[in-house]
Amino acid sequence: MNTAATRSTRRRAAVAVFAVVAVVAVFVVRLVTIQIVQADTLNAESFDKLSASTSTYGLRGDITDNDGTVLATTVLRYDITASPKSVTDFDRTDAAGTTSTVTPTQAAAEIAAITGQTSDEVYGILTADPSSNFTYLVKNVDVDVFRAVRDLEIPWIYYESNPVRTYPNGAVAGNLIGFLSDGTTGTAGVEQIDNECLTGTDGLETYERGADGVAIPGSTVTQTEAKNGGTAVLTIDSDLQWFSQQTLAARIQETGAAWGTVVVTEVKTGKLLAVADYPSVDPNNIDATPADQRGSIAFQAPFEPGSTFKALTAASVLDAGLANVGTQVEAPYVYTDPNGASTRDSEFHVDPLRLTFAGVIQESSNTGTAMLGELLTPQQRFDYMTKFHVTSPSEVGFPAESGGILAPWDAWDDQTNLTTTFGQGISTTAVQIASVYQALGNGGVRLPVQLVEGCKQADGTVTQVPDTTGSQVVSPQAATDTINMLETVATGGYASADLQIPGYRVAAKTGTAQMSDGNGAYGDSYITSLAGLAPADDPQYVVSVTIAKPVTIENGLAAAPVFQKIMSQVLKEHRVLPSTEPAPDLPTTY
Amino acid sequence: MTNLAGATMTRPRTFLPSGSALPDTAFPDTAFPDTARPGIGRPQPGRRETAPRIEIVPTRSQRRARPKIAYAAVVVTGVLAIVVTQLMLSIGLSDGAYEISSLQQQQKELDRSHQVLSEQFDKLSSPQNLAASAAALGMVTNSAPVYLRLSDGAVLGSPVAAAPGAVAGASLIPNSLLTPPATTPDATTPGTTTPGTTAAAGTDAATGTAVASAPPAAEPQPDVPWQGALPSPTTR
Structure with missing residues (x-):
């Protein structure tokens, strides 16, 4: 009887140990699969879901004369875009706390008054393709227009900024400074001579974001550092x-x-x-x-x-x-x-x-x-x-x-x-x-x-x-x-x-x-x-x-x-x- | 051999290692001075279940070696403290993230304002605009400079009165940024007059033209409150 009990105890112990080992083995295999074999794929997948990336602009450098007067510089201009399929009435609460409903027609008129378009024109763009999720309302507007449109607080309006070249002195030395062809490459004058010096390098930052789009602390990774272009200093006065x-x-x-x-x-x-x-x-x-x-x-x-x-x-x-x-x-x-x-x-x-x-x-x-x-x-x-x-x-x-x-x-x-x-x-x-x-x-x-x-x-x-x-x-x-x-x-x-x-x-x-x-x-x-x-x-x-x-x-x-x-x-x-x-x-x- | 490591010692049962050669008699009753049952001789298997257990009373050092409640308390408190600290850190970090986000937004806005102002500045300081403003003020260029040498008071050069028209009037150098011309703010336009010029423009037509051609007075900007100590002269 004693021997039988011992044997039973041993058997049960063996089964338990085997079960534990088996479970652990399963976990280990899964772990290795996830952490090592599939690691890259899974990381990439999760990264796509969680992460957001932003381009940081490396702006094209200035061209200045011999005492630093700016002859060519880069400024940011804004494209105002909209999502036509989201265009609906929306509520706006003014400073006094009263809420009013704004129809797309009214919104179009408000935008047109700021951008200098006609309200029909804006409304036409908004309704041209109601299934579309993206359309340009107006391109390359300056900061004042951008701010005014933004302050309308229209929910289906979005903004993009893009660098634009400007020449504050107009035709003064325009023959020497030259210009850009496609917005990035100098094709005449100093813009071409010193294109390499002036060109900036765009950077890329990625971060993981929470539900509300705010970056999760410590998750920002600078993939590429943005570098502004150098300043071409002319001998010109x-x-x-x-x-x-x-x-x-x-x-x-x-x-x-x-x-x-x-x-x-x-x-x-x-x-x-x-x-x-x-x-x-x-x-x-x-x-x-x-x-x-x-x-x-x-x-x-x-x-x-x-x-x-x-x-x-x-x-x-x-x-x-x-x-x-x-x-x-x-x-x-x-x-x-x-x-x-x-x-x-x-x-x-x-x-x-x-x-x-x-x-x-x-x-x-x-x-x-x-x-x-x-x-x-x-x-x-x-x-x-x-x-x-x-x-x-x-x-x-x-x-x-x-x-x-x-x-x-x-x-x-x-x-x-x-x-x-x-x-x-x-x-x-x-x-x-x-x-x-x-x-x-x-x-x-x-x-x-x-x-x-x-x-x-x-x-x-x-x-x-x-x-x-x-x-x-x-x-x-x-x-x-x-x-x-x-x-x-x-x-x-x-x-x-x-x-x-x-x-x-x-x-x-x-x-x-x-x-x-x-x-x-x-x-x-x-x-x-x-x-x-x-x-x-x-x-x-x-x-x-x-x-x-x-x-x-x-x-x-x-x-x-x-x-x-x-x-x-x-x-x-x-x-x-x-x-x-x-x-x-x-x-x-x- | 005396200390049995504090283990509760129960009375050994009859089973022995099978290879034991010890006879049962090797456990004389005297070896178990069970005074509670004086009448009992050799233990009977049937009564063993009910027999009260006996325990070895732990020595003082054994009692001292036992875990105490204080230790548990310390550990639990520690864990709680760590959890709470972790929580606070997380809250702090996310607060920081929101603050960074809002400050970045603020910086973006300020950068935009800076850009607007520097664009305006560059435009206004373009030679076309400066020349037009100077000409509007009735200024003329004198192309014959004369120098006064301080060391001996000698006058170098031939003084010639400046004549208008040294530079042909209208700007011939286009600047599409200046159209519509941003040369001089129009003091006669309602709404842009500053309190100081309203009276002048209203009372005197002659000064009215002068005011109209005044150099580009800065657009009225909201007052920026002074921060920091007031500037004061340094005296020694």
């Missing part, structure tokens, strides 16, 4: 840019011209302070401007510069030591060079003009310049042009920037060989001409042209700083001599009355270039230009003005007043002290 554009536009309208540009460069740094184009675009409203006028003429459209180019020829000849400021030339009305190519002066004169080199510049004698220029071989002249950077695009890298048009010297025909001495047969951009004068003003050292100072990151560091290494193009003496010769234009040339800036010495060169008619011949329209520096005793700023096809005036006089006004403004704005030494009185005739 927005006030001067506006002044230049305004002055240029006024003059172009006055003279009936077709287009024009102004380039203002700081001599000691190579920075562009203003690049005005007419016509130009207001990036807030690019549709108002024809597609071919939305760029920057100064960077993109090369033209034959004409006489302003003579400064380059003069500096080259002086640098090579083949002449000096007093070198005497007998400049005939028509000059035929040994190759048989010929040119003539713009004004008829029977006797040859007995001019010094300075006089050739002052009179802007084509024949004199050609005779002096041909002291250099074509190759030498081409090399100087290359060193002055008129054969390649500037360092700015502006979208679709032109590098000018000039065949290599060994492909020049006899006429091109001759005319390139005075700026015909070669095309340059306005920016390239300004750069030539910058080098002359800076003791012969040409500095890279700068439009963007760099990309300023959120932590204040500036990246993508452009190279500022200059190159000695001509000797300091050749540069100074050229400036002195250019000064004779302001003191005695035909435009001298329009070039006076009281208290300051000005060195400048007029230009009146025949424009190509597009068929390989010269037409009957002109590009008038004026490029110069001030103060001539210590050049600080270059102003280069180009006005194409003026009707009322067809020589440098069309551009001269613009030069005078803008140069005065630059000198005043930068507190440049007036000249103290009188101009050197270079003899121009003998």
Whole structure:
């Protein structure tokens, strides 16, 4: 009996143990299945049900001028959306506590009054597809409209915010800033040059939410950190840019011209302070401007510069030591060079003009310049042009920037060989001409042209700083001599009355270039230009003005007043002290 | 051998390990000094069920080693405290979550206000607007600056009177943000006049034009109460 009891006890214990083990085994298997085998699937499933994710916007960076004035910025605009299938009457309790029922028609009228639509229009959108759960009522409204609509407390209205680009200064520097194509990618100007710098990175946050949508504490996970884009800082001075554009536009309208540009460069740094184009675009409203006028003429459209180019020829000849400021030339009305190519002066004169080199510049004698220029071989002249950077695009890298048009010297025909001495047969951009004068003003050292100072990151560091290494193009003496010769234009040339800036010495060169008619011949329209520096005793700023096809005036006089006004403004704005030494009185005739 | 580990010692029954060689007589009655039943000799199997049990009285140290109610109380209180703390923490955390949510909402609203104001500021400080406002005030630019050198009192430059029209009147540089022009708030429009200008505009037509072209006086903003200490000059 004792043995039987023991056996029974054992059996029961064994059964119990087995049962327990079996149950535990089942649980273990299930546990492993859930926690390990199916873990990812289940996690994902539960995550979908519980979690919500929000995009955090990394906004596109600003574009500012050299003192931080915002030229382009990103703001949030709101799309107001509705759920048509939920559109019903709803109750609204006003401040006094009375509850009234608002019908969809009334609600539509209220919305329309704020958004500027008609109430029929809004009601039409709401009822267009009653089974739909989503429709846009109005897109891209500003904060005020958004708040007003939100305060209507309509239950079936929803909102989305989206970043939008805005340009507070309108067309001021619009030619340089450019614009975005699809709202995110720059497709013109600095928006394109610095697209990488400006572009922000959108972030993503996920969190688990409770029944009322509030995040469960500690469940927020930043999947990707949102990063705002950097700030592109331009070398442009927005006030001067506006002044230049305004002055240029006024003059172009006055003279009936077709287009024009102004380039203002700081001599000691190579920075562009203003690049005005007419016509130009207001990036807030690019549709108002024809597609071919939305760029920057100064960077993109090369033209034959004409006489302003003579400064380059003069500096080259002086640098090579083949002449000096007093070198005497007998400049005939028509000059035929040994190759048989010929040119003539713009004004008829029977006797040859007995001019010094300075006089050739002052009179802007084509024949004199050609005779002096041909002291250099074509190759030498081409090399100087290359060193002055008129054969390649500037360092700015502006979208679709032109590098000018000039065949290599060994492909020049006899006429091109001759005319390139005075700026015909070669095309340059306005920016390239300004750069030539910058080098002359800076003791012969040409500095890279700068439009963007760099990309300023959120932590204040500036990246993508452009190279500022200059190159000695001509000797300091050749540069100074050229400036002195250019000064004779302001003191005695035909435009001298329009070039006076009281208290300051000005060195400048007029230009009146025949424009190509597009068929390989010269037409009957002109590009008038004026490029110069001030103060001539210590050049600080270059102003280069180009006005194409003026009707009322067809020589440098069309551009001269613009030069005078803008140069005065630059000198005043930068507190440049007036000249103290009188101009050197270079003899121009003998 | 004396201490039987406090276990209640019942009288051993007759069963013994089967391999035991001990005879029954190995348990003489004397080994169980059961004084309560003097007349009973050898225990009878039939009467054993009713026989009262005897117990070994625990020693003092044994009594002391027993669990006390205090321990249970401590444990239960501890558990309760933990549960309550956990609850409070949870409540605190969810309160915090709601507060964060409401503050984030507030921050969003403030960001929006900031955006509205800075947009307005950028627009008003655009050169087109400034130039138009200055021109409306009758200001002209003087393109011939003159400098007074403080070191020797020398006048540098040639003083020339400013002439109107240095910059052509109307703005030729479009800014679609300024249309309808936000140049100057129209003081003559009813509803936008501030108390100070109403009298001037009403009494004097001449000053009325001046008021109309006044620089963009800020839109009346709700007063912001001053917070913090009043500013005071620092004297030494």
